[in-house]
Amino acid sequence: MWSLISFCRNGASSTVSNGCGLMxxxxxxxxxxxxxxxxxxxxxxxxxxxxxxxxxxxxxxxxxxxxxxxxxxxxxxxxxxxxxxxxxxxxxxxxxxxxxxxxxxxxxxxxxxxxxxxxxAVNNVYDQFRQILNSAGRFGLTDLNSGKTALIEYVSANPTGPLTIGHGRQAVLGDTLTRLLEATGYKVQREYYFNNAGRQMRILGESVRLRYLQLLGVNTEFPEDYYQGEYIRDIARQILAEFGAALKDDTENTIFKDRAEQAIFTDIKNTVSRLGFAFDTFFNEKSLYDDKKIDAVVADLRSRGLVEDRDGATWFLTTKIGFEQDRVIIKSSGEPTYRLPDIAYHVDKVKRNYDLIVDIFGADHIATYPDVLAGLQALGLPTAQIKVLIHQFVTLTEGGKVVKMSTRKANFVTLDELMDEVGVDVTRYFFLMRHMNAHLNFDLGLAKTQSDENPVFYIQYAHARICSIKTLAAERGVTYQPNLHIELLQSGEELNLIKHLIQFPELVRSAAENFEPHRLVNYLFDLANLFHKFYTLCRVISDDAALTLARLSLIDATRLVIANGLRLLGISAPEKM
RNA sequence: GCGCCCUUAGCUCAGUAGGAUAGAGCAACUGCCUUCUAAGCAGUCGGUCGGAGGUUCGAAUCCUCCAGGGCGUACCA
Incomplete structure (x- = not known):
């Protein structure tokens, strides 16, 4: 594929024509x-x-x-x-x-x-190649954005149930983007925004209470729109074990809701931890009310003539700033719609002064962010540093058929179940291998295959192969010194590999800059391919001592780039397979 | 109706600022393990890049229109 190398001259200016006619x-x-x-x-x-x-x-x-x-x-x-x-x-x-x-x-x-x-010039290529082993674990990292801070918000599911596969795509995208941004020098904070106050949480608490009553033998109806999952019964059982029948007539139910939230958040954090990361901050929507930040936004917008009370509700007059319709921000019931706290939350984020703010949403939230950005602009706040990323949904298929992601237990609805089934590396790889704009078709059959059909192993296998060769070289008493005799690497397979390796830093930079982790996946796949070709045609350990050393440097550099790349993807680099 | 995303090989998808003969994996078929891991390599098959116009020396890529699919378009989050 054709590739764009650079648009800027990096300040390394050469001599400029001086007008005296000198070439x-x-x-x-x-x-x-x-x-x-x-x-x-x-x-x-x-x-x-x-x-x-x-x-x-x-x-x-x-x-x-x-x-x-x-x-x-x-x-x-x-x-x-x-x-x-x-x-x-x-x-x-x-x-x-x-x-x-x-x-x-x-x-x-x-x-x-x-x-x-x-x-x-081949010597220049060799010079660049030497940088790989000289930089070692830091190869691929740049200081392009050092000193800058970024906030990345993702997942942000309310604690009403375990994370699903849809959340999984977002979790893996967010974590990998964090790693990529860090690789370019950003100091990144991972934030999870949630609401434990609204209607959904009330239903959650009630769901637990009803299950608790059922466990006590009370014959009660369980509404269809309540949370049906088995985890609700689990929480009810825990409460029963702890309190016995003492809560039988307690309709206040805060204990049910609180216990449910606690249990589910523990569960979510465990799931995230299995995926390989942890959030730095959990931002509770409730704090926006407690700190009067919601009121402040309404007052501020009102002072700018952008709020109007109408039909018992409070409206944000978005038609005044170029939208087709006004939006309700406080319902006639007195409860805010989601837009208002969303705006207040973003005001808070902007005021925390990050150089970059990233929001990751699923396609179902596509309609919300224009209002939020408009709100910020109406309040006179900058929005250029905010990057909103929308990813498309995940479809599970097996054997060419769509697996319905119903709440029925038999299907793989939760992220934990998926990881149980296929492992963390496969889970992360499959979530990352497609452009986030594209619908992700998660082929369970392929993911479960522990064989050559699974693309994850192709990259990992290259790494393991290299480790195996290095072990054998050591066993045979070869004293390996990095970057020795590399000018002996002259075959097409060797030069192709070298030229691909030295592109790694630029690739990391562009993947981060464009918020496109899948580019790194493709790069590593191509790298593994070039290595396997080299491996087939070139023997590393041979009677030629100098060439053996040169090729050991080549495979060690390859191993390093694969390891550094997989680390950015959060995928393990096994030494044996 | 309106907005955003998508449409590339039988299937799943790449194609990174418009470039030279559109790529990969899977599926199908054929070769290659007494030699560092065959979870590999090599080869064959497979395409009017959804359709029609336009811009350009040059378009899968940019613009317009049309068709098909997804998601939105709440005083749900």
């Missing part, structure tokens, strides 16, 4: 650039500068075809119109603009209608 090759000084990309982009920018075309941004791509070099640009094609010249002629001019001798490129070719194809 830049005379005053070009070496050692200014980290890699060929920077060198090419800088030189292209200088070319454009000389032509007074500074508004054009040169773009580099990575051709998928080896014959088209390591980097390619269609700049000459773009310039054909402004320069009123033929692309091929412009390409030739650009090619001549590059210094003949430089340490970054081995050659430049003009191909097709006017593409410029750049071939990286």
């Amino acid at each position: 830049r090759k005379w005053n070009w000084s070496p050692m200014n650039f980290k890699n060929p990309e920077e060198f090419i982009l800088s030189t292209l920018a200088d070319f454009l500068n000389q032509k007074n075309l500074n508004d054009i941004q040169p773009v580099l791509q990575k051709p998928k075809e080896e014959q088209f070099g390591d980097f390619s640009t269609s700049l000459a094609l773009q310039l054909a119109k402004p320069l009123r010249s033929k692309p091929a002629e412009i390409a030739a001019e650009i090619k001549n603009f590059f210094p003949v001798q430089n340490e970054y490129l081995s050659k430049i070719e003009i191909a097709g209608p006017g593409f410029l194809n750049f071939f990286a």
Whole structure:
């Protein structure tokens, strides 16, 4: 696939034409650039500068075809119109603009209608490769956003029942995005927003109370819209064990609700912990009422003429700020709708001054966030730092058939049950492997397969294979030293692997910047593929001592990148399989 | 009706700012284990990128319209 390398010149400027007619090759000084990309982009920018075309941004791509070099640009094609010249002629001019001798490129070719194809100097590739083992566990991390803070809110399910598979996708996405943001330097706080006050929680408490009465032999009806799950009975049983029949006539029921909330939150935290992370803060909606932040938002909006009392309810006049209809924020019953606390919560978040605020919602919440952002803007607060991510739903399939996610126990409705069935690594991998905009088809049959059909193991297997080779090398008394003799790595399989490895930091950066963890999954899959190909064709431990050492460095670097990548995904990197 | 997302191989999906011959996994078929893990590798088969226009030297990608699917469009969260 073609790939965009970089849009900026990273400040590593080369010499600029000085207007005295000197060709830049005379005053070009070496050692200014980290890699060929920077060198090419800088030189292209200088070319454009000389032509007074500074508004054009040169773009580099990575051709998928080896014959088209390591980097390619269609700049000459773009310039054909402004320069009123033929692309091929412009390409030739650009090619001549590059210094003949430089340490970054081995050659430049003009191909097709006017593409410029750049071939990286192999020594430069080796230099970049050495960074992998030199950086070790830190390879792939950048300090791009160091010093910045981020808040990421996700899951945020009210404590009315165990986490479902839908929550699972969000939990894994959120955790992995956190890890990716941290890899670019952010200090990230994971927050879980919940409400233990509203109607749902009242029904929860009542559900437990009714089950408790049933356990006591009271013949009572259990309404259909109450919580049907077996976990309600479990909680009722615990209360029965502790209090006996003492609560039989207690209709106040706060004990039922409180015990239910407590038990369910414990359960949720355990599930999250199994997935491999923990939330830093749990933000209770109730605190917004206690701290009068709800009232403050209404008062503030009212003072701006954006609130009106009508039909016994309080309305947010969103039509005044460009929406099609006004929204009720306080019902005639006196209870706020979800919009009001949502706005107040976001006001609180914004005032906590994070450089980045990420909200992850399921597709069913698509309608809520425009109102929230509009509310913030109406209150004069900034929203540019807020990134709202919407993910599509999960469909469970098995044997090509959709598994209905009903409340019936027999189906895998909870995240815990899914992890019991397929394990944490598979769970995380399947939730991460698709773009979050796409509906996720979770193939239970495939996930359960502990064999070659399961893509998770393909990556892990590469890691385990490498560990096995390293063990064998040690057993045979090979003294391994990192980065020795790597110039001996010259075959196509070896160079393909090396070139893929050195892209890792850029890949991590772009996955984080675009909030797209699935890119890392695809990258690691491709990496494993390149390794397996190398493994098949190149023997690591051989009679050639120098080549053995070189290849040990290559597989060790591969192992490191796989391990670092899997760590970002929260997936284990087993040494044996 | 309106809003957001989706439509790419038989199935599940990639395709990262518009680039060169559209990729992978699964499924089907064929080879490769006396050599560091065959949970692997190599190969065959498979596509009017939902449809129609448009912009461009160049479109799966951008714009418009249409069709199909999902989710919303509450004084539910």
